[in-house]
Amino acid sequence: MSMQLSPAIQELIHALRLLPGVGAKTAQRMTFQLLERQREGAMRLAHALTTAVERVGHCEQCRTLTESSICTICANPKRRDSGLLCVVETPADVMAIEQTGQYQGCYFVLMGHLSPLDGIGPEDIGLDVLAQRLHQDGLHEIILATNPTVEGEATAHYIADLARSRGIKTSRIAHGVPVGGELEFVDQATLGHAFSGRKLID
């Protein structure tokens, strides 16, 4: 830029570019709007960011993002007693499935997927923790709801092998989720259908 913007303005533009989908022009637009018309909103956002980073960690049981040691889903006895464990890649996937209202079991959130090229192996996505849960009493089905991408499928196969070796029934959500798409963006009806139409992995 030929114009010398104040350092504090430049830094805010740079920091906003860290947000997904925000380019240089959008960051500049956000910065000017915040400083011209939304200073209270900017302070609210700063506070929300700090508070969330300080307070939000991972659920000890399912690894999803939560402020408690155990998330509300894992803490619910009805869900624990269901004997169902759905494995997903991200907390956003949990939200998408919850919004269908069709699933009443527990989750295990990988916070990613296997990606050997990026050096992401089984322990990086908590599969050692998941392996321990497979010994849990009353667990009778693992539902694999990783994304239908190359990495998601590879991760699902890896977990299916693990579950098979422990003799636990394993299914993969099947219908409706478009191949190459991301679970988080699938509509509720399609995702509900994918659940009810799940197939056993033999």
Add this chain to the structure above:
Amino acid sequence: MSMQLSPAIQELIHALRLLPGVGAKTAQRMTFQLLERQREGAMRLAHALTTAVERVGHCEQCRTLTESSICTICANPKRRDSGLLCVVETPADVMAIEQTGQYQGCYFVLMGHLSPLDGIGPEDIGLDVLAQRLHQDGLHEIILATNPTVEGEATAHYIADLARSRGIKTSRIAHGVPVGGELEFVDQATLGHAFSGRKLID
């Protein structure tokens, strides 16, 4: 949402929705990405927001956003001595014009435009301050670069009348800026052309 998200996560999603162009889904995606993979970035953003809100105010002479009492453009003697004063609606417009590299005068930033229906009158956009500047020695042209929208044109006419009553030459940027569009999004070549092709308002 049927899933009970942690309050700190919910608040961050709500606060991100204050950003222009960010809807519920995007805010959720940003929140999860920040908490899953960019906690340092989130803290950097929180700090940048706080610092900018605390430090950035308005230039005493041109009203643009700056950390100093007088911005770098107003503080430049060559620009002051140019005798040119370009009136724009926002700091983003200043940046867009600076990027053409074709203008070497000063600016006056309205931080908006006249909008009687929203209760925005002349003093709300600093026209009382601008009126005082019209007495300044050596000022020989006002260039009106408000947006070519209904409000921008009305504002330009109002200022043109003001300048005419003080006997100061007044021009309006003319060619190339698409009617109904916003100055900030016009490419540099078009905007440069609009400057060189400006017409006197008689």
